[in-house]
Amino acid sequence: MSPQRDELMTVRQVLNELGGVSRRTFYRWRELGHGPAAFKLPNGELRVWRSDFSTWLRELEAAA
Numbered sequence: 001m002s003p004q005r006d007e008l009m010t011v012r013q014v015l016n017e018l019g020g021v022s023r024r025t026f027y028r029w030r031e032l033g034h035g036p037a038a039f040k041l042p043n044g045e046l047r048v049w050r051s052d053f054s055t056w057l058r059e060l061e062a063a064a
Contacts (some may be wrong), residue, residue: 007050011038014048 014036015021029035036056038048 008047009050009053011046011048014053017053 009017011023011026015023015026018026026035030038036048037052038046040046
């Protein structure tokens with residue numbers, strides 16, 4: 001069995017997976033430290049590792 005490669009997600013992909021969360025809300029979550037772990041590319045765009053996004057969602061489920 002080969003290891004699965006992680007994927008870099010754009011902010012748009014994250015928003016699509018969250019089903020209707022606005023870009024503004026996503027950036028507000030980041031300001032408050034409540035969003036998924038993300039990092040900036042040299043061009044200023046944000047990326048989120050899919051594994052970090054999945055972990056963040058699981059943590060939200062556990063807290064609910």
